Every structure is written in structure tokens, then in C-alpha cells.
Amino acid sequence: GAVVSQHPSWVICKSGTSVKIECRSLDFQATTMFWYRQFPKQSLMLMATSNEGSKATYEQGVEKDKFLINHASLTLSTLTVTSAHPEDSSFYICSAQWDRGQETQYFGPGTRLLVL
Amino acid sequence: GESVGLHLPTLSVQEGDNSIINCAYSNSASDYFIWYKQESGKGPQFIIDIRSNMDKRQGQRVTVLLNKTVKHLSLQIAATQPGDSAVYFCAENGVGSGNTGKLIFGQGTTLQVKP
Numbered sequence: 001g002a003v004v005s006q007h008p009s010w011v012i013c014k015s016g017t018s019v020k021i022e023c024r025s026l027d028f029q030a031t032t033m034f035w036y037r038q039f040p041k042q043s044l045m046l047m048a049t050s051n052e053g054s055k056a057t058y059e060q061g062v063e064k065d066k067f068l069i070n071h072a073s074l075t076l077s078t079l080t081v082t083s084a085h086p087e088d089s090s091f092y093i094c095s096a097q098w099d100r101g102q103e104t105q106y107f108g109p110g111t112r113l114l115v116l
Numbered sequence: 117g118e119s120v121g122l123h124l125p126t127l128s129v130q131e132g133d134n135s136i137i138n139c140a141y142s143n144s145a146s147d148y149f150i151w152y153k154q155e156s157g158k159g160p161q162f163i164i165d166i167r168s169n170m171d172k173r174q175g176q177r178v179t180v181l182l183n184k185t186v187k188h189l190s191l192q193i194a195a196t197q198p199g200d201s202a203v204y205f206c207a208e209n210g211v212g213s214g215n216t217g218k219l220i221f222g223q224g225t226t227l228q229v230k231p
Contacts, residue, residue: 034217043222043224044205046219103148103219105162105219108159109159110157
């Protein structure tokens with residue numbers, strides 16, 4: 001149980017284009033999903049908290065207009081990197097919680113983004 | 117400020133030996149802790165968790181110990197196997213995260229298992 005998927009697993013795009021990453025909870029309903037980015041040999045950096053049916057809460061320093069998050073259903077959240085630039089190249093990982101009373105986060109496999 | 121850190125960035129152990137990965141946390145108000153395992157190119161995988169009303173919790177080949185007095189968390193892996201090679205992260209829920217469910221992650225320890 002508690003399986004989270006991400007799509008795509010990797011993507012290469014040209015600078016200036018937008019990329020959408022999907023995060024799905026496959027066998028449970030996730031009231032809250034989180035988006036992280038991770039650089040090589042570093043820890044996870046939380047970008048935003050996504051609650052179903054409401055606006056995402058972004059961490060300090062994360063541009064909400066650049067990283068658009070939509071949590072339209074209890075099993076799907078999307079992260080769109082708009083006007084991507086090479087510095088946006090990173091490993092993006094989502095996680096999901098059953099509900100706020102269950103603090104355990106279950107992670108997806110991650111999406112490798114390379115912006116040329 | 118609030119932080120969760122690890123004492124050693126890399127731990128090398130012989131196959132079959134027991135491994136102990138340590139974590140220090142600074143937020144005494146944290147009441148929930150998790151250990152994750154992350155293999156190269158993959159997302160973190162839940163290993164075991166513990167609440168602050170417990171000192172010890174055991175899973176399959178893993179044990180988590182919590183010492184609230186010195187704000188120390190450890191993960192013990194029995195009979196370490198090559199498949200245990202990965203980066204291990206500790207995480208805490210921190211102050212004020214009860215309403216958001218956020219976790220604060222440590223920097224990670226790389227476990228290398230020598231055959």
C-alpha cells in the first residue's frame with residue numbers, strides 16, 4: 001500500500017519551454033501532497049505544500065509563478081515548471097499523506113529534469 | 117535555527133555486520149520522527165517511524181532509538197546486506213508543522229556495504 005507514482009520519470013526540454021510533472025497516489029487518497037527538489041548529493045528541499053481543492057503553500061524563496069502547482073483531486077497533483085531555464089535542472093520528487101493526522105509522507109520515484 | 121543533522125556523512129560497513137546511523141535534532145518540540153532510505157536515482161522509501169512517547173521501535177532488521185534527553189535519533193540495521201547501500205535520511209515534524217504535515221529533513225548519511 002501507499003504507492004505514489006510520478007510521470008514522466010525523466011524529461012529533457014529546451015530553455016524557455018514549460019514542463020508538467022504529475023504525481024499520483026495509486027492506492028490511497030491524499031489530502032496533502034508535497035513537492036521537493038533535490039540537487040546531487042544534497043538533501044530534499046521542500047518547495048511547496050499542496051492541499052486538494054486549495055492553493056498551494058510555497059516555501060520562502062520559491063517562485064509560485066514559476067512553479068505552478070495544481071491539486072485538483074485527492075489522487076493527483078501537478079507541478080508545472082514554466083519558462084524553464086538550465087538552473088531549473090534538478091530531481092523533482094513528490095510525496096503524499098493520507099491526511100494531516102498521518103504525518104508519514106510516501107514518496108514518488110522522482111522526475112529528472114534537464115533543461116538545455 | 118531548527119535543524120536535523122547527521123553526525124557522519126558516510127558510513128562503510130562489512131556485509132553481515134550491524135550498522136548504526138545517527139541523527140541529531142535541535143527542535144525539542146518535535147514529536148514525530150521518520151527514517152527514509154534513498155537509492156541512487158529514486159525517491160525516498162519509508163523505513164520506520166517513531167513518536168516521542170516511545171524510546172525504541174523495531175521493524176524487520178531495523179530498529180530506531182530515540183533519546184529525547186540529548187535529542188538523538190539512531191537507525192540500527194542488523195546483518196547489513198549489499199542492498200542496504202543507499203543514503204539514509206532522518207526527518208522530524210518540527211514546531212508548528214502539525215497543521216501542515218511538513219517534515220524537516222537531515223542532510224543524509226551514505227551507507228556503503230562492502231562484500
